Amino acid sequence: MFKYMKPALAAAAVVLALSGCGNAAASSPAGQASANAPEGLTTSGKLTLCIDPEYAPLEYYANGSGGDIAGFDADAARALAKHWGVEAKFEVTTFDGLMPGLQTRRCDAIFGGLYMSQARLQVADAAPVMKAGPTIVASPANVDKFKTPLDLCGHSVAAQAASSNAARITSLKDECKQAGKDEPRLTEYPKTAETVLAVINGKSDALIETNVAAAYMASQNEGKLAVASKIFPADTTFGVFTRKNNTLTPALAQALKDLQKDGTLAKIATDNKLEASIVDVG
Template identity: 55%
Template sequence: MKLRVLGFAGVAAAALVLTACSSTAASGGSASSKAPAGLIQSGTLTACIDPEYAPLESYKNGSSGDIVGFDADGVRALADHWGVKAKFAVTSFDGLMPGLNAGRCDIVWSGLYESDARKAIADSSPYMQAGPTAVAAPGLARKLGKQEDLCGLRVVTQSASANSTDVTELSKKCVDQGKKEITHSDYPQTAQTVLAVLNGKADVLVETNVGAAYIASQNDGKLAVAKGVFPSETTFGVFSRKGDKLSASVASGLKALYDDGTLKKLAEQYKLDAAALDVHN
């Protein structure tokens, strides 16, 4: 099951381009000898990102300041590897893929699952294994062990995501099995989905395992991850334009950052399971 898949009808918000702090990135706008061909701005790697998905990408001060997280620091590390500067083109979740294909950025590195639909319009390089999971109040979370346990419950997802599509399909399956349908609602931001559960407007939030673990850790005693409800059967990917000459460099750059331990260090820094990075083996 694939989650957080971008809706193609979404219209990109106006992108705010932020220069990322990097101690080893090349200064100025001149291209490094290691810089790959195909960057939209010579000497700069520009990444589309939606910084409201900790611990992958979020603002350091909640709604302002530097963008931090595994993905954000991964962008910086890839830029450093190429000897260029890093920039973030900040946009809404449903504007990430349109922003890429409109040429606002070189890559999308923002906690997005690979999917057949997305790979049909963009190239992708895997960097982390992931999967959906359910988050609920601790008492309910302990009772959830399979997908059908969500039948009859109020389930919330982020809009324009595959979470939403998959929950809709699961609800139909519930009805086909003679069970109650899922009362399903969407919110545009992850923070809003969390509040929906905390405020009693929903019983369960379906999110990625990476995001869910962080959400539960930030709401200890109020929310918990339900184990075994969904399988982990997909990966997060870094996306570049379909057929772009930059795509091969992104793939080899990610492999280099994996091989030299850079991605493992970032995973440990943000308390992620480093074994989830074993997508290059």
């Protein structure tokens, strides 16, 4: 928040500059940093975030194809920017372009449904924001076939390219071999929407997705998709990623704790049809 008052006309200009569905971040005038803004922002007065708006209910286009970006991550990113008194700016990229976008300074952070995997933490820092885990989505006729991970052996499984979910199916191949079963056949797609179509169209027997997104997928495809519950443990942490050893890293972690303490993140979760308990900032 601003630590000093502006004249009325300047304040009005700031209000008019707010972006996004009435839930945008407060921002400083162009080129002027807020007194609360942390060090390390690529552009003064702006928090720039790499995001792939193809992952409802975390980040997606409100009208389906463009315009305002909605979802838990988008709303939480705006709240984070507002907490610092800067403007939230989204740099849209594909899922597999998120980390390269961060490393090449297209953005200050990734607030976009990325797991805090060991591989990612070797090249970037991250602050925890949500606890989740993978699950399986299949047609209602087939969903009861999947009760344990080994039930995926011999089946075709769709996953988003370069995701931890895809890696989980790859690692399952050895377990299937050891159990004397056929390997799962993994097909990776650039977008989560394509994994849904793969199951609906019969190209894949199932898709693997985080439980955060799986329920939304099923609700949007009632009668065509169903969720197989409790196949994998909810042992995965989503993080907000920053560049390795960046001065922004500790400030971002503290800001998330502040937003959890004051109830902001819990409200954003429930507003996006998620359980408030899913928020976990460590």
